[in-house]
Amino acid sequence: MLYLSLLVGLPVAALISLSADSTAWSAVYHDAHTRTVLEFTFAVSLAVAVLNSITGVALAWVLVRDDFPGKRIVNALIDLPFALPTIVAGLVLLTLYGPTKPVGLNVAGTRVGVLFALLFVSLPFVVRAVQPVLLTLEREVEDAAACLGAKQWTIFWRIILPAIRPAALTGATLAFARVMGEFGSVVLISGNIPRTEIASQVIFNDVENGAPAQAAVVGIILLGTALVVFVLLGLLMRRWTRHG
């Protein structure tokens, strides 16, 4: 306990006390750039969460219900973004979608590039949350629905989706929280352009420019948002388990 509070508690307390500075709050509030960055960070994190819910469910579906040679390798590959250091993820994306344009696409220094990087690092969350639920899903219910004349889409919307919805949402929320604080994978591809900065880069630059209090304020805003999102998720989960 003492160890935990020394290691985690003290630095966090130091961070909170650093942010308890009204001039820093007003500086952040009145800084147009920081506000734009925060808006972009929230928007792009939300976009990543939504896109990940779609691709993640599709990926999990293919990995559980479909069968093809090399499926186990594909399954192992899903975890690659977690194993790969974030800066290498950034380097990798810069190589393929950067100025050298091997595929004729240069998104370095654009917001699309940032979106690519964030999709890359957050890929596993929804897949890994939905996969086990799909595995335990009973096929009989779907077969029964099919016998009763339900079309494939009806089966998906009425039977499968409600079952995997909590898991998908949990995964998407984890992805949202992760992406909101992401740093390493975007520094290379965003190319030091103010327009493509996300919140972590503002924190980093504030520290480098000798304004750690403002950096702490932005950090607390991020932490607070993550906290609110997780509490909302918890409330929603509780409602779903009560009804279902």
Add this chain to the structure above:
Amino acid sequence: MGRYALRYGVLAYLSMLLVVPVGMIAYRTFQHGVSPVWDALSSDSATSAIKLSLLIAAIAVPINVVFGIATGWLLARRKMPVPWLVNAIINLPFAMSPVIIGLAVFQLYGRTGWIGQYLFDHQIPVLFTWKAMVIATVFISLPFVVREVVPVLEEIGTDQEQAAEVLGATALQGFFRVTLPAIRWAVVYGTILTVARALGEYGAVNLVSSNIVGQGLTLPLYVDNRVNQLDPTSAYSAGLLLAVISLIILVGMTTLSGRRHRTAEETTA
């Protein structure tokens, strides 16, 4: 028809996002042969980055493994005063941006920080040295072992431990002969994840590092530095080295999780 469209759609997405980019970096690294890569990795600045990364991992990983097992054991076996708070603290490093963690360490050990003030008065340099980087790394990779160990401890229950106690084993004997063997795969798995994170961390160590080439750069910081210095050969070589390490870790994780499931089935059967 629909099934194939979905299958190939999904595989195309994966290859666009994962496979092709990672293959590309291997191609870029070796496009002028092996010897420039070897030269780049054996340069003074690169070897210093490799050494620093290994040093940090060599200190941070054992700390987190030992304390991870201890914390996990306390969480699963003993009544903690406020369990939800302990849980929240342990999971905090996952919920926080690495840059914020770096900033927290920076603030605590900086010249005006609560600990930093004392350190500066006694002229013990911590911030901008490898020590601060170790502290940040321990912080960021704290949850892995705990999170792997706790569910296993809860699942196996206390029957065997109690049996050992009844048969006259001391608490230490019980732990090393009964508990530890039962959770060994969870510990190994958590350790691998900790190593991966410790070697690959960028954001948190960046803020507390001196960023001096040949002294304060870990491998990930070195990659970034080389890209900015327009030295692609070194950047790709170091990047590929990290990518290879993470591929090895990935293979290790996959084989290990297969083995763990088998062991779990054997014990429950």
